[in-house]
Structures are given as structure tokens and as C-alpha cells.
Amino acid sequence: xxxxxRKGVIEISELDPFLAELLRQIPASANxxxxxxxxxxxxxxxTTGKESELCAEWKTYVEPELxxxxxxxxxxxxxxxxxxxxxxxxxGNRTLRIPSKHADAWLSALNQARLVIAxxxxxxxxxxxxxxxxPIGSRRDLSLFQVNFYGxxxxxxxxxxxxx
Amino acid sequence: MSCGPRQDGECRAQSKEMEGTTxxxxxNAGTITTAEPTIEKETRSEEDLDVxxxxxxxxxxxxxxxxxxxxxxxxxxxPREKAERHMLEVHHKGRxxxxxxxxxxxxxxxxxxxxYLLLATLEKAG
Numbered sequence: 312x313x314x315x316x317r318k319g320v321i322e323i324s325e326l327d328p329f330l331a332e333l334l335r336q337i338p339a340s341a342n343x344x345x346x347x348x349x350x351x352x353x354x355x356x357x358t359t360g361k362e363s364e365l366c367a368e369w370k371t372y373v374e375p376e377l378x379x380x381x382x383x384x385x386x387x388x389x390x391x392x393x394x395x396x397x398x399x400x401x402x403g404n405r406t407l408r409i410p411s412k413h414a415d416a417w418l419s420a421l422n423q424a425r426l427v428i429a430x431x432x433x434x435x436x437x438x439x440x441x442x443x444x445x446p447i448g449s450r451r452d453l454s455l456f457q458v459n460f461y462g463x464x465x466x467x468x469x470x471x472x473x474x475x
Numbered sequence: 476m477s478c479g480p481r482q483d484g485e486c487r488a489q490s491k492e493m494e495g496t497t498x499x500x501x502x503n504a505g506t507i508t509t510a511e512p513t514i515e516k517e518t519r520s521e522e523d524l525d526v527x528x529x530x531x532x533x534x535x536x537x538x539x540x541x542x543x544x545x546x547x548x549x550x551x552x553x554p555r556e557k558a559e560r561h562m563l564e565v566h567h568k569g570r571x572x573x574x575x576x577x578x579x580x581x582x583x584x585x586x587x588x589x590x591y592l593l594l595a596t597l598e599k600a601g
Contacts, residue, residue: 357585358596365582365597373586380590422538422592429537436536462539469541 314464316471321414323464324406331395331405333457338389340457341381341423349430353381353423384419391417414468421461421468428454527600528581530574534565535594546591547573550584575600 313324326334343349354377357369391413395405409417429439432454439458447453532543540562547558551574564571573595574584581597588595 353592355589355594356596357582357589359598373589376586377589418542419592422542426537426592434536439536458537465539465542469539469545472545 314467316411319411321409321411321468321471322406323409324404326395326405326407328405330460331407333460334407335392335395336457337392337420337424337461338385340428341385341420343427343430346427346431348433349427352426352430353377381419381423384416385423387413387416388420411471414472418465418468421465425458425461425465428458434458527575528578529572529598529600530581530584530588531570531572531596531598532561532565532588533594533596534569538593540566542591543593546588546593550587550591 343353354374356366544558544562547553561571585595585597
């Protein structure tokens with residue numbers, strides 16, 4: 312896989328089918344439905360619990376706005392990912408071009424996905440910081456790889472944003 | 476005298492009485508006269524009495540350090556060095572107070588931080 316920026320586009324080329332599939336899974340992975348821990352992480356309380364009235368107002372007025380914000384970001388990413396859906400050369404390497412103006416949406420969607428996966432799998436800080444993890448041998452290992460791969464993409468996008 | 480925290484939503488007017496007396500020494504007679512105590516009344520508005528609120532960001536093992544620093548720059552307009560200092564404080568101490576002031580503004584900041592998926596709360600100062 313190669314990643315670079317040219318002419319207002321972040322280009323991820325030489326994407327093998329496995330990594331392309333992980334990218335396709337970003338919108339679905341960002342969905343916290345059915346996982347209360349993930350839901351709680353995406354929509355955390357605005358206080359440490361002493362202000363029940365504020366928390367209730369937050370749930371009524373702020374949470375729906377946050378849901379819309381997160382959903383807009385994942386929809387933008389899903390639309391960009393349609394580039395990977397072509398039938399031709401389905402086993403060949405692919406290229407994904409992300410417009411720089413979508414960088415914020417990608418950062419948000421990648422972050423949502425990482426937080427939801429980490430909450431669902433209940434990863435510890437030690438596991439998340441273990442960058443010398445052994446090869447993928449279980450569903451949990453795959454999830455950890457997914458979190459790290461999405462983090463790598465975030466780092467690249469951030470670096471490109473800093474350089475502007 | 477500092478104004479105490481507002482309680483039960485009421486604005487408490489405060490009066491301040493100068494308890495000390497002024498002693499005046501007469502030049503020729505050497506007698507001492509005592510002036511009337513001065514009473515000063517001081518009223519503070521509800522806004523003055525409002526307790527400051529703090530915007531606190533808590534550590535979480537998933538968010539990238541570079542991402543957190545970028546969010547602090549964007550939300551609070553902090554220069555990069557200050558944003559990174561707060562990010563490191565979150566990372567090492569578990570939390571950092573990013574801003575303090577009026578409640579409405581603090582709520583807005585927390586909402587923005589939640590929009591970036593950071594763990595942020597608002598707390599009464601003190």
C-alpha cells in the first residue's frame with residue numbers, strides 16, 4: 312500500500328483486497344447499534360454525574376445533533392469508498408482517492424470506528440499500545456489490527472493537514 | 476472580601492460594614508475623637524456571582540495524541556505549543572482543564588469536543 316497527497320487529493324494506491332475490505336468496513340464499524348458500551352463512548356455524558364438536569368437536557372438537545380454530525384461524516388466516507396466497489400479486477404490492487412476537503416469527515420469516521428471497535432472488544436490500554444502484536448490469529452486480533460490500521464490512516468491525514 | 480458562590484439560584488446582595496473606627500488626634504488638645512463608623516454597601520450582579528465552570532478533557536486510550544492536540548487548537552484557538560502541553564497533561568495525568576469561565580460557553584466547548592469524540596466534561600470550579 313502506498314499513500315501520498317497530490318493536487319488536493321489523498322491517494323491510497325496498491326491497496327490489496329484485504330486492506331480494501333477493511334476500508335469498506337469503516338461505515339459499518341462506526342455503527343454503535345447493539346453495543347451499549349460503544350453507544351456510551353460515542354455519546355458520553357457532559358458531566359461527571361452530579362448534574363442530572365444538564366445530562367437530561369444534553370440527551371434531548373445535543374445528542375441528536377451529534378448523531379447527525381457523525382452520520383454525515385460516515386456518509387461522506389461511504390460515498391468515497393464506492394470507488395472500491397467496481398467488479399473488474401476484483402482481486403487486483405485498488406486505488407482510493409480522497410478529496411482533501413473530505414479529510415475532516417474521514418478523521419471523524421475513522422475515529423468513530425476505532426472507538427466503537429475498542430469499546431465492543433473492550434481493549435485495554437496495553438493492547439492498544441502493543442504495536443509488536445503477533446500475527447492475526449483470531450477475530451479479536453483482526454479487530455485490533457483494524458483499530459491500528461485506521462489509526463495509521465488518521466496519522467497520515469493529520470500530518471497532511473499540519474503541513475498546509 | 477470575595478463574593479461567595481451563588482446558592483439556590485439566588486443572587487445574594489452583600490453589605491460590607493467597616494468595623495474599624497477612625498481615630499483623629501487633635502493637634503492642640505491632644506484629645507482623641509472617634510469618627511462615626513463608615514458603612515459601605517456593595518451589590519453584585521448575578522453574573523458576577525456565577526461560579527466559574529471548567530472544561531475538563533479526560534484521557535482515553537484510543538484517541539491519537541496528534542489528533543487531540545489538533546482538536547485543542549481548533550476548538551480553543553490555542554497555539555500548537557499550548558495545545559500539545561494540554562494534550563500531554565491529559566495523557567500523563569489523566570485530565571486537563573482546558574478552559575474556565577461562564578457556563579454557557581463551557582457547555583458550547585464541551586459540545587464541540589464531543590463532536591470531535593473527545594471525553595470532555597464541564598465541572599464547577601473549586
